[in-house]
Amino acid sequence: MEVRGQFERWLLGLVLLVLSMVATAETVTLEMGSGVPATAEFRNADGSGDPVLILHGFLQTRDFPTVRRLAEFLADEDHPVLTPTLSLGVPKRSQSLKCEAIHTHDLDQDVDELARWVDWLYQRMQKPVVLIGHSAGGHAITRYLARYPASRMKRVILISIAPPAGRTPAAGEPQGKGELADYALAYCRRYPTTRGAFHSYADWGAKQMIDAMAKAAVPVSVVIGGADERLEPDWRALLQKAGVTLLEVPGAGHFFDDEHEFELYDNIDTLLGGDA
Amino acid sequence: MARFSLSYRRYAAWLTALVVFVYGLFGWLVYQQYSEAKQAFEQSEREAAQRELDVLLQRALDALERRADELAQWDELYQQLANPVYFTYWYAHRIKGGHEVPPPFEALMLYDVAGRALGKETASPLPRTLAEREPTMIFNPAGSDVQVFLVRPLRRAGEETPQGFLMLSARLLPNVKRGQAFVRVDPTSLRFSLDGSTREPETLRRALTYQPRRSDSVREGDRLVRRMLFFIGLLVLLPTLGLVYFFIYLIGRNIQHMPEVVSALRQAQQSGSSVVLPSPPSGPRIRELEEAEHSLLEYQRELTLANRQLDKKNRELWSLAHLDALTGAQNRRAFENFWETLQSLGERERRSLRLMLCDVNHFKAINDTYGHDVGDGVLKAIVACLQKAVRRGEQLFRLGGDEFVSVLLDCDDSQATAVASRCAAEVARYPFRETLGIQEPVRLSIGISPATSDARTPLNRLLRQADVAMYHSKRPSSGTITLYRESLEQASGSIFSSSVNEAVYRAVETGEGLHLLYQPVRMLADNRIGYYEALLRVRHEDGLLTPAQIMPVIESRHLEKELDQAVIDALLRALYNGVIPPETGLSLNLSAASISSESIVSRLDAFRPFLPGLKIVVEVTETALITRMKEASSNLMRLRNQGFRIALDDFGSGYSSLRYLTSMPVDVVKFDISLISALDQPAHYRLVTHLVEFIGSSGHQTVAEGVEDEQTLERVREAGFSLVQGYLTGRPQALRPRGPGQLIVRPA
Known part of the structure; x- marks a missing residue:
């Protein structure tokens, strides 16, 4: 039976892949608050399901496989799906930003861009938006939950969310405003950024995220992989304490690779009320 | 033209050089072709590289x-x-x-x-x-x-x-x-x-x-071509050099054996011993060379045999060349060799010697009369006599015909004369009548010339001196033996001088200098000229040569027929020119050889047109012995039948006057002057008178020669001769030609 289930999932994936090739998509450009234009991919604008916005992880783009394939899946499930790429200070950024690049962006700018995209999607679809964030994308969504009213959201689903790990320079943080220093953040061992920008990410920790999720006016669900090494041992307990719907895919890693990808889709679809 | 010749080693070297050259040329051509292809390829490579x-x-x-x-x-x-x-x-x-x-x-x-x-x-x-x-x-x-x-x-x-x-x-x-x-x-x-x-x-x-x-391919091609040429070169040159060395070794050993074989053969040839061949070279042999060796040995054997036969033939030839087959005496060649040996010996020791030359008086007449067998017998007898007469160690040589010579060594004139006298005596004592049937006495004429045994005395001069002396001995007034002296040379100079010879030869060969005198022969009855006798003279720088000077030259060279031919031609011209007066005649003398000659007799046919008007008399001298009597008689009979008259000249002075008279068709008998001059002797007169009567009664006319005075003419007339000839009745004279227009007698 297990073999049959895997076969069915593979067959489903193949069908989705074929359908994705014919699915319509458009690139949307919005000028952000800093004046820097950013782009997003909008799939299945005519979908009848709840509009979904999927936000990518740390320094990534909407083309990150986990994000792209999930967007395609949901578009195929008749959801209008918007996948923005945070500008991170780069006009129309299309590439993942290297750790060693200069990082002048901060979490607030990211949340601001997220808000702009939520507004755009809400206005476009005239429906509350389901926010899905992968990894650090969940950090911006939880901060968005804390800052913005829930009227434009229907549900929040956070995939592989984990508290950020940051480290200040050994020689001490720079004191001058706008002065760059090599911090360490998330998986970046060398992360040139300013003190303010660093702390905007580093200081939005587990407590802040758990509080945001606990206080959220919309349902918050968290999908984690059973084998995600980035998850701290007590993170599941904290999530459960926050009252979120916690779904764990056994054996899946941080990016839900391989067959775990479909289990992720199953869970997302379940959370969105679909049949899959 | 010298043929090209090289040693086999040089040939081998040239062959090797040729192979190397040909291969070098081949390699060069191949490499040239390859280089051109390589250049084209490299050009293509450059373009491809560009x-x-x-x-x-x-x-x-x-x-x-x-x-x-x-x-x-x-x-x-x-x-x-x-x-x-x-x-x-x-x-x-x-x-x-x-x-x-x-x-x-x-x-x-x-x-x-x-x-x-x-x-x-x-x-x-x-x-x-x-x-x-x-x-x-x-x-x-x-x-x-x-x-x-x-x-x-x-x-x-x-x-x-x-x-x-x-x-x-x-x-x-x-x-x-x-x-x-x-x-x-x-x-x-x-x-x-x-x-x-x-x-x-x-x-x-x-x-x-x-x-x-x-390019690797070019490098590889270069390497391959060079290697190919190198290995082909090795494949060509090494076997070639090996073969050349092998052939040098093989041919050289075998060829070098050949000179050893030849040396052995030469050694055997020189020593006369049997051939001891060197051992053949070890190793392979060449069949052709072996066959050549065998052929050489066979040739050597045949050569030895041929040499032996040749030696034998040489000895026989020497005998033939140096010995007279008839008499057993040494011949002229032996004499010349002996003389050369003598001269070479004389260079060390000059010796006085005498050359004794002798011949048999009237041998030719004896030979002709009695035949060759008798003549040969005479010669053998002469040799036997002479060998008996000469001193011990002195050799006798037959120079030819009836001439013999002997060199008398360490000898003066008196000793030589003594030897010569013994020779003459031995011959005189020899019984020729009993052994060979010869009625006439056989005598020698001997001439002796002094000489020395050195090279300064040419043999020819000695022989000539001896010859002069010997001919002097033949004169009626001379003795049998004559020692040479220079005065003899002057006496016989006219006979043997080259100018006389040349004049006679020229007259015989071309008729130039031939001069004819005509002596009338008158009829005693009415003193008319019966005919003229043509008498031969030859013009010479010193005057006209007489028959006494001409005939020894003719006889010594046996030119009798040629002379007669010339005389006949001259007489014919004289007849055509009208020299001979009409109503007379012409007599001509023919030698014994001419009478027997068919060509001469046939030539006389040219006289026939004149016969109706002239009396043509052919005179045959009785002293010239006719050898071929049968042919002579036949020819004379033929002439007589054609209208010629035949006269027997010098009747009574020869050997067989009566035999000739009876055996030949004679019309006229001319008594020898010796018979006429003796008519003043009564006994002789009676004999001659009877002979004239006898001959005249036989139908012959008789002619008295040598009538030079009236007494003789009277006796001749009384003796009954019908014709007379002599200075009294007419000297020999030249007759002027009357020219063709004045010819009375013309050919029919």
């Missing part, structure tokens, strides 16, 4: 442009354009120290939309301002390399206006070489020689120099 280099250069330029286009979409560039606050930091960490610039490029610079470089100070070698606004590629010379500058407007997809500009620079050669497969071009040889800045790739292409990579 094409390859063009492709590689274009590929490098395309790669640079492609990389520039890719880099122009790098987000961080747009990040810096949007917020150039941290450009210096970014440039220092991300560009210079961050290794973010793609490897082909060495420098990078960002410019704002106005073309101003971002940041205030950077270490970039690129210019601070940019005039270009379109994608551009500029090439600047940089030593042997080219610095490529690429300009790209930085704009996102769908944007019209660029957000800024990017300039990149790179060294071209490393990019041409990097990651490209050079097949025909040596990448280390690439050099640019660009004169100035350009944007034209074609100019760039022309400025790129290179060396084609030496």
